[in-house]
Amino acid sequence: MPKYTEIEHSSHPHVLVLESAQEPYQCDGCKEMGFGPCFKCDECNFNLHEECAMPQSSAFHPFFCKCDFRFYENAPRPGFRDRICDACGKDVQGFVYQCLHKYAHDLHPCCMKLQRTLIGNGVTLHLRNSVATKCLKCGCKEVSINVKGWSYESSCGQYSYHVACVNDLILENWRRDYFDRNNTALQIMVPNQDIVQQTGGSSSKKKLSKYWKMAKVVLELIISAILGDPTTLIATLIQSLLSN
Ligand SMILES: [Zn+2]
Ligand SMILES: [Zn+2]
Ligand SMILES: [Zn+2]
Ligand SMILES: [Zn+2]
Ligand SMILES: [Zn+2]
Structure with a gap:
């Protein structure tokens, strides 16, 4: 696809310019949150995801x-x-x-446009519509009672995160960072009981810390993929998210 930096869109009367959003935005097309690249009308604070601005029919x-x-x-x-x-x-x-x-x-x-495979930091993750491992954020395999939801799962099968949970995590952390810069407590780093047992419980602290180190690497890779083009602010967010 050729790279457009300015477009006209039927849903808005003004020209939209491709920018790297400095903070999370709500897309006026799909109404979901967006991070990073965005087609924007500054005058009206109108935003569209790239995917929403230039869909395939x-x-x-x-x-x-x-x-x-x-x-x-x-x-x-x-x-x-x-x-x-x-x-x-x-x-x-x-x-x-x-x-x-x-x-x-x-x-x-x-x-629809989520990347099927993510490779980086020495790990390979695959987009899955059903997983063997519980999501490390919410502790469930399904994203809700009625919907399985998609996850990124490591090729070894030990680490998985729902795409929806990583989106929420980025947003939660951005809000926390924005409203309370002293509070760096991170829910994500509280392992759920199953995982502690799987990896040997408190008797195996070393194994557990290795597990969480890897879980962070996996998370970092998914976040980079979701953010697309990390701006300085968002790059700082990743750092604070992963430094604990
Ligand atoms: Zn959208
Ligand atoms: Zn406008
Ligand atoms: Zn169908
Ligand atoms: Zn989850
Ligand atoms: Zn969706």
């Missing part, structure tokens, strides 16, 4: 090999149930890819 996703997705500014078939994104489990409130099936699948534009 139709798309396929390997997790739904029988589904033919179309892009819509408003989901055309409400009524069966509330529209929920199959990837992150959050509501669909605006721009969406929806398949043509009667009981349609929905994907936020950013969720």
Whole structure:
């Protein structure tokens, strides 16, 4: 895809300019939060994800090999149930890819475009629609009661994080950093009971600390992928997030 730095979009009367957002923003297309690159009208504080600003009219996703997705500014078939994104489990409130099936699948534009594989820091992570390991943030395999949700899982299968949980984590930490610079307590670093047992409990402190070191490396890789183009502020956020 050619790289555009200025576009006109049917949803807004002014030209939108590609910028690297200095703080998290809400996308006026899909209504989800965004980090990093953004098509913006400064005058109106109007923001669109790159994925929302330049969607494909139709798309396929390997997790739904029988589904033919179309892009819509408003989901055309409400009524069966509330529209929920199959990837992150959050509501669909605006721009969406929806398949043509009667009981349609929905994907936020950013969720549709998640990278399948992340490689860096000596680890390889795969995007999965079902995982063997519980998410290290929420301690569950499913993102909610009704939705499995997608995760990044390490190739060794020991580490996994829901994409939705990493998004929340970035936001929580940004808010905490923004409103209370002294409070650096991080929920993420409290291992859940299962993981402590798996890795040998308190008798094996060394093993446990090695495990969490690796868990941070994995998390860092996912955060970098989600942020896309980390700005200085966001880079600092990653540092504070991973320094504990
Ligand atoms: Zn969006
Ligand atoms: Zn405007
Ligand atoms: Zn379908
Ligand atoms: Zn989603
Ligand atoms: Zn989770």
